[in-house]
Amino acid sequence: MxxxxxxxxxxxxxxxxxxxxxxxxxxxxxxxxxxxxxxxxxxxxxxxxxxxxxxxxxxxxxxxxxxxxxxxxxxxxxxxxxxxxxxxxxxxxxxxxxxxxxxxxxxxxxxxxQHTKSVFDASRKKKNITVMNFLSGSFRVARRSILNKIYxxxxxxxxxxxxxxxxxxxxxxxxxxxxxxxxxxxxxxxxTLEEDYATCNASAIHSGNILVGNSATPENNHIEAFEFIHSNVDWQSRKIYCPLSYGDLNYAESIKDAGMKLFGNNFIPLMTFLGKYEYNEILSSCDLLIFNHIRQQALGNIISGLAMEKVILLNKRNPLCRWLNENNISYLTLDQEINAETLSIIDKASNKKEILRVWSKxxxxxxxxxxxxxxxxxxxxxx
Known part of the structure; x- marks a missing residue:
């Protein structure tokens, strides 16, 4: 060997x-x-x-x-x-x-x-694309499309x-x-949890903030997540962090504008890439982590949140729901109300134990x- x-x-x-x-x-x-x-x-x-x-x-x-x-x-x-x-x-x-x-x-x-798609489509129209960028981008897309049909x-x-x-x-x-x-x-x-996902100051203050999404990609379905928060969460006394350094920068600007319009100074867009320690300090200050993807995405953030004993909210169509169920990890979905009764079903200590079993060093x-x-x-x- x-x-x-x-x-x-x-x-x-x-x-x-x-x-x-x-x-x-x-x-x-x-x-x-x-x-x-x-x-x-x-x-x-x-x-x-x-x-x-x-x-x-x-x-x-x-x-x-x-x-x-x-x-x-x-x-x-x-x-x-x-x-x-x-x-x-x-x-x-x-x-x-x-x-x-x-x-x-x-x-x-x-x-x-639908609502996020409207914002994403509008952001694409704002791009300043040179003729050379357009031609090279079109070539790459066409080439990949043809190859996918052949192969x-x-x-x-x-x-x-x-x-x-x-x-x-x-x-x-x-x-x-x-x-x-x-x-x-x-x-x-x-x-690993110890080296990558739960690296933060153990004495960091849990101040009840909210994290939304993991990147500047429309699959986060940011707009519908913002609408959920606005209608279902007491957000006025919280910071709402939104990671936007990773992905489509034009879309990131559009989501930044939408978040500021809806939540004002409570909305904190993370526009530059942060080191894992700095990022996890922000994560540790949040109590609710909201991911509105309908496919598996943001698992690193979810792992970190579970290890830090946070409440995870997902779109119920996400295959991660099935995986979390199979691993005896409790969470909420965005079709549920956020209240004392629904929050009481989240066994944070058990979630931490289970995710350590799966993702420890x-x-x-x-x-x-x-x-x-x-x-x-x-x-x-x-x-």
């Missing part, structure tokens, strides 16, 4: 730092590459993956005698069809790369609710050995929606070790 090499294909993203840290704990036979061509990474810090172009991938694999390739998110899926057949291929999905691809049948109307999901997944969705519930949904799906399931998770170490063992055994069988 020690002689086999694993290649991790990572984007310039904060989660890639967790990949490097957690896999380096299990030996020195990991290589890391990034297709982003940049002098300075925005999110990758403290280490540096090799930078290559997609067309150079097979040459890199051959040069470094790679046996296992793990894609941490996979947008240009056709690339797996070009890989040598003796490789073990793993797709660690991040949600955005497999919901529209494998789970679209569950969302015939899309994942953006059907059946053809792509036939080249993938293992699928690692964010939560096991999504694997079940993928299999239910796609009878042809043959990838085996593997469990692995990004980050020791739990992630066990998952990582198991993934390494399974993929190495599979690679030995392919040799």
């Amino acid at each position: 020690a002689s086999l090499k694993t290649l991790h294909v990572v984007p310039d993203d904060k989660f890639s730092n967790m990949v490097f840290r957690d896999f380096e704990r299990f030996g020195k036979n990991n290589k890391y590459i990034c297709f982003d061509q940049t002098e300075d990474f925005k999110y990758i810090k403290g280490w540096k993956p090799d930078q290559i172009r997609k067309r150079e991938l097979n040459a890199y694999i051959h040069k470094h005698d790679i046996s296992i390739v793990i894609f941490h998110s996979l947008l240009d899926k056709f690339i797996v069809t070009t890989l040598p057949r003796n490789l073990v291929v793993v797709w660690c999905g991040w949600g955005y790369d497999y919901y529209p691809y494998l789970l679209s049948t569950y969302y015939p109307q899309g994942m953006i609710l 059907s999901p059946q053809r792509i997944t036939a080249c993938i050995d293992y699928f690692v969705p964010v939560i096991n519930t999504e694997y079940e949904l993928v299999c239910e929606a796609n009878s042809w799906f043959t990838c085996e399931y593997l469990s692995w998770s990004y980050g 020791s739990a992630i170490a066990e998952k990582t070790q198991k993934l390494v063992e399974i993929t190495h055994d599979a690679a030995m069988r392919k040799k």
